[in-house]
Amino acid sequence: MIEIDENRLIPCPVCAAVNIDKGKTNTCRRCGSAIYHHKNFSTEKSWAYLITAIIAYIPANLYPMLITNTFGTHEGSTILGGVVLLWEHGSYPIAMIILFASIMIPVMKFLILIYLLISVKYPIGKDRKVDKHKLYYLTEVVGPWSMIDVFVVAILAALIHLSNVSIVAGTAATAFAISVFFTLLAAHAFDETLIKENR
Amino acid sequence: MKLENEDALDNYVICHACYTLHEAVPIQDGAKACCTGCGGILYRYDTKLIDHGLALSITGLIFFALANIFPLVQIEILGLEQFITIPKTIFSLFDSGFYIVGLICSFLIFIFPLMIFLINLVLFTLLKLRRGEKLSKELLILLAYITPWSMTDIFLISIMVALVKLIGYAQIHMGIAFWSLIVFVMIDIYIVKRVHLSELWMLRKRIILEDKS
Numbered sequence: 001m002i003e004i005d006e007n008r009l010i011p012c013p014v015c016a017a018v019n020i021d022k023g024k025t026n027t028c029r030r031c032g033s034a035i036y037h038h039k040n041f042s043t044e045k046s047w048a049y050l051i052t053a054i055i056a057y058i059p060a061n062l063y064p065m066l067i068t069n070t071f072g073t074h075e076g077s078t079i080l081g082g083v084v085l086l087w088e089h090g091s092y093p094i095a096m097i098i099l100f101a102s103i104m105i106p107v108m109k110f111l112i113l114i115y116l117l118i119s120v121k122y123p124i125g126k127d128r129k130v131d132k133h134k135l136y137y138l139t140e141v142v143g144p145w146s147m148i149d150v151f152v153v154a155i156l157a158a159l160i161h162l163s164n165v166s167i168v169a170g171t172a173a174t175a176f177a178i179s180v181f182f183t184l185l186a187a188h189a190f191d192e193t194l195i196k197e198n199r
Numbered sequence: 200m201k202l203e204n205e206d207a208l209d210n211y212v213i214c215h216a217c218y219t220l221h222e223a224v225p226i227q228d229g230a231k232a233c234c235t236g237c238g239g240i241l242y243r244y245d246t247k248l249i250d251h252g253l254a255l256s257i258t259g260l261i262f263f264a265l266a267n268i269f270p271l272v273q274i275e276i277l278g279l280e281q282f283i284t285i286p287k288t289i290f291s292l293f294d295s296g297f298y299i300v301g302l303i304c305s306f307l308i309f310i311f312p313l314m315i316f317l318i319n320l321v322l323f324t325l326l327k328l329r330r331g332e333k334l335s336k337e338l339l340i341l342l343a344y345i346t347p348w349s350m351t352d353i354f355l356i357s358i359m360v361a362l363v364k365l366i367g368y369a370q371i372h373m374g375i376a377f378w379s380l381i382v383f384v385m386i387d388i389y390i391v392k393r394v395h396l397s398e399l400w401m402l403r404k405r406i407i408l409e410d411k412s
Contacts, residue, residue: 001201001202002201002202002204002205003201004201004202006220009208009211009213009220010213011213011215011218014340014343014344015339015340015343015396015397015400016213016215016395016396016397016400017208017209017397017400018208018209018211018212018213018220019208020205020208029205029206029208030209030400031336031339031340031343031400032336032340033340086364091363091364093363094360094363094364097356097360098360131217133216133217133218134216134217134237137215137216137217140347144347144350144353145353147307147350147353147357148353148356148357148360150300150303150304151304151308151353151354151357151358151361152357152360152361152364154288154289154291154292154300154304155283155288155357155358155361156361156364156365157291157292157295158283158287158288158291158292159272159274159281159283159361159365160274160276160281160365160369161281161291162276162277162279162281164277165276165277168295169292169295169297169300173297173300174297174299174300177299177300177303177304178299181303184347184348188347192218195218196218
């Protein structure tokens with residue numbers, strides 16, 4: 001018989017098996033992955049990815065996402081410009097989807113991750129009222145959906161390349177894809193056990 | 200809390216959404232256990248999971264092949280016809296110099312979904328034949344890393360968004376691949392997204408224990 005403190009049980013980040021938190025050199029008893037727990041650098045990796053994502057998000061909004069060439073005239077539209085254009089054309093549902101996927105979700109994810117990363121390390125925002133596990137779960141679930149805009153651009157660019165009318169992806173597509181990629185990495189790198197420890 | 204040894208921890212589950220500790224209780228076939236804290240699903244119990252998994256992995260692979268070979272959508276614009284397939288979409292990104300986006304897209308909508316279904320196929324075969332204890336462990340670990348990166352469902356919604364954008368400018372005809380992709384995404388949601396990895400680990404443990412006794 002062994003005595004275990006219930007608060008020291010943590011799930012393996014890879015296989016979700018329940019493990020006893022043994023500190024620094026802990027490996028999962030089921031899959032053997034390291035349940036990495038660095039006392040000093042617990043959030044730095046996630047911060048690094050998140051900052052990269054935020055930096056990449058700036059050109060993603062400034063440069064054109066789509067460049068439409070019609071009969072020799074080039075017309076670029078940024079993410080926000082595209083949403084406004086769709087709204088003016090009357091396709092409200094699509095405008096809403098793009099607005100949600102490309103602007104609301106990334107910004108929301110940045111804010112939630114910044115809040116989580118700060119609140120697990122510093123005494124700011126240490127309240128029990130906000131369910132941080134739910135917030136984190138939300139970012140993990142809705143996060144990948146911001147890829148919609150990149151896929152749409154890829155499809156339109158592949159579909160429409162006639163001699164007179166063609167659509168080409170813009171610089172923002174690369175920046176936006178990188179931004180989404182790094183936010184996903186940041187969310188995965190975030191150590192969820194820290195939430196419990198710092199409650 | 201008192202336990203006999205560390206392996207007895209397998210009888211406990213931590214909710215992946217809200218981190219509440221639960222004791223795993225045996226449930227009826229086809230039933231699901233829900234978290235008391237947030238109502239999220241902890242695990243399901245399905246005696247035919249291996250057979251379902253094996254059958255649906257093969258079906259999924261067939262539909263994935265169809266979705267990649269045949270044209271996805273065909274449009275008529277200014278009297279000219281254009282069509283795209285999934286590989287063509289990715290290659291056109293490379294052709295126009297968007298290597299990073301092309302690389303990311305090819306992984307998210309082609310390589311990872313294919314890998315997941317191939318891994319599932321091998322995994323369920325191993326479980327069915329009751330062999331390959333080590334290989335199935337490695338496959339499950341690999342699966343845990345790549346599952347969050349498969350985005351065919353998001354790609355499907357993107358196709359619809361792109362087509363709605365084109366309404367009014369062009370005539371749109373859906374191809375065979377589009378319907379195949381819908382079926383593939385449904386299978387993907389049923390067998391990959393709905394089944395938690397911990398259920399597969401539990402299944403693997405049950406089979407190993409049965410073999411030993």
